[in-house]
Amino acid sequence: MQSNGTTDTRMNTADAFGRWLRAFAAGLEQDVDQLKDLLTDPVAPANVQILPYAGYRNDRELRVSGRVVEYRPPLAPADDVLDKLLAMWAIYNSREVGGITVRCEAHGIDATCISDEEGYFQFTLSVDRPLPGRTTWENVKLSAPGHDAQGELTVPILAPGSDDRWAIISDIDDTIMETGATNFAANWRRIVLEQPGDRLAVPGSADLYRTIARDHASPTRPFFYVSSSPWNLYGFLTQFMELNRIPHGPMFLKDLGIDAGKFIDAGHKTHKLEAIRSILRFYPQHRFLLMGDNGQQDVEIYTEVVREFPQRIGAVFIRDVTGECAAGANATHLAEMASLGVQTHCAASFADGVSILRSLRIDNPVEATRASGEGAAA
Template sequence: MTFLILTRQGYDDLMAQGATLEAIWVNPDVISDDEIEQLRQRGVALAVLPERVDPQAPAEREAAALRLADDGPLWIEYAPPDAAGALADTSQEAPSSRLPRALQQAQESAARLARLAGRRFKRFAASDGAAIVIPYIGYGTTGRLLLRGRVLKDEGFVTPEAGHSGWRNLTELYKRLGSDEVPGARLRARFQGAEQEIVTDDNGYFQAELILSQPVDAGWQQVALELLDPAPAAGQASATAEVLVPPASARFGIISDIDDTVLWSNVTNKMRMLKMLAISNAHTRKPFKGVAAFYRALHAGADGNEANPLFYVSSSPWHLYTPLVDFLRSQNLPIGPLMLKELGVKSLFGAGRHQEHKLASIERIFGTYADLPFVLIGDSGQEDPEIYRELVLRHPQRIKAIYIRNVNPDPERIEAIDRLAEEVRASGAQLVLVPDSEYAATHAAGEGLIAAGAPAEVRADKRGDESATAAAPATAATASTPGA
């Protein structure tokens, strides 16, 4: 694997991952002679470009890549033109303008993540290649189906396997974060006589709402998607979107966060979150202990046959949709629609954007199922308690229970959540701060949300997870997920 590095910031971002590098081509004056020597002593085949390539000039990048592509797969640093201002070097600021040390460190961490989001390593190909349709899991009713997805250039995404190395995971992560969207693409959605043409937006996303002339049965429905324009390079580009229609037997729905709720993500520290994503995949990451059994119990309900629908609302970017679905399937968690966010520096760091996204997504679910109450599950690391409190105020009769996984031991945060629990209790709902899934299951059984014997199954599942963790080889420890 060869990397073409054009800026110092691109070099720093690459080295920060701690990957085993094979070959690097680098712009003149990006790294020092001492650094070059150190890399070569480590066995890296490093070469300096004979002349500087402007990272903001697509023609220069492509020309350089064409000269190097014969050496095998090539990844090239790509800096979008509008990212230049965000990437400005602030290291030469006057001392009087510098922030306090703690805030300065936080700013530096944010700037590094902004560079990872804004400047991407993209696999170079002599042609743009084919476009692919990636449908996301949708939801609906017997008379209306809602679906969305994205059209991307085919980057040759690889399905993760348990034996993949951290470097292979890092490569796949960069491919997904750096995937090229296809704006203005036209598609056709078809389902049992209903048909709709869709056009992707500037970021390659599409949405569709199919109004059905005849009601459909509950369960999973399949909508056919066909790419019309751009014309497929070879044959027909098609895909099938899965759409969930909850059955009449459902007594309530479940809306869950993912990061630090289903699995440990360290979402409060963005750089650590990216590092963890880079070394793990759907098979090596593990859910919190017992969470899979707890979610299966909620899905089954008190009588075991309710088929209560699950919805996952997360601030993870849509780029990680496929790995997250792979994770749910591989860990035997109930499958349901995912509502993720568009990737951007503001959306990654803005708390207000986080709240707006979650509130808007949940309101759409509430609006689709006007007669269905809900159980809400989140964590104490971000704003889930505040977001869910707001939903209780807006819909006091729609919330059966709120479970907040305690991932922040700060006494002030715990006291703040206790105050929120009092506000929620005054409206007739319950907000429960739980240490683990077994505790939550015990409470849910007492409330009649799950079967009386389900907490024992959650406890057994939790112990099984603990035994598996203890038996895991030491070499896999960095790819495993701590539980609670």
């Protein structure tokens, strides 16, 4: 039998090697970035562009973020294969600009922050502002003082309503948008060639989401999207949702950079769990519907969420992309969630999802609010 001392030594050695590998990769990425900066001209003030991401708030705090990049003229509509390849390359090959002062004006607050080396910036502002009765989009202003070619931007901020305590957390790939994430070749073809207008919505997803929201353009229930897609695809995904009339909402995507504390980025499961926990803690009075698929750990992730927040999850909707709803680990996880009092729905499409909504009384705003309150108090 192997001694605990030997096991601990091997684990410590593996951890040390992992730390060294992350530090090496981070240093290599930094060297490559510095070389690119040396070989390219500095970004002129007139070419600085803010790419804002939709924010959100509760009655105490407002969060909004974005990225500063070099402005590039939009490409012409992509028709042939080469044009589509160039269009997708432009999305992924953005030139980030660090060290830029970004200004945010929100509800009488005037704040600034500095974009980091990857161009990202984030505001977390203290507010004293009750949530509205009905879910609504408010606005803040973002600008880059001294880099005024773009002008001031109006950025939407989601303020969930207090009269209906239901909210939705949804995956994106193979949950609302067909990607073939479980099929390597199909997934990569879509990644490198297909534009937002080429992508197909998952059957039944748009109708179900509009039923939940009541109005895709101005949803009466808040939607949050958690995905392992990179932030470079934020505009792409926003356009896809608009084209398919899927309710808009703040997105929690991934940074594909490298630093000494993470190799490439947080893993798929870790990223999603942290994002979902953050949303649930930010809105303690809301109950949530979790929407996902069984292709990339959503069932496992949602089961862990239900274990931690059993009274906060009203139902779990899983799109079956593997044909294994009733078998293996997926079936075990679904059964565990059901045993904890959470309704589950797993099928090849969301076409039958409306019947689950009726059982939750979510189609009746008065009863939905009452049911939500009872669940939160339980």
